[in-house]
Amino acid sequence: MASSMRVVCPGCDEEFLVSPQFERMKIPAKCPFCEKEFSIEQAKKVVRPSPILLVK
């Protein structure tokens, strides 16, 4: 089942969805708001949908 990750653009702080494939295959994500391209590791924030919740 394909579920998307939410990333926050480091350029404009907008949040959008990317396929987890982007991270796996190291494809740069392109922000639909400011058109900045950045790798997932450069994202300001990444929210991965995970069935396992890590509790601190």
Ligand SMILES: [Zn+2]
């Ligand atoms: Zn942006």
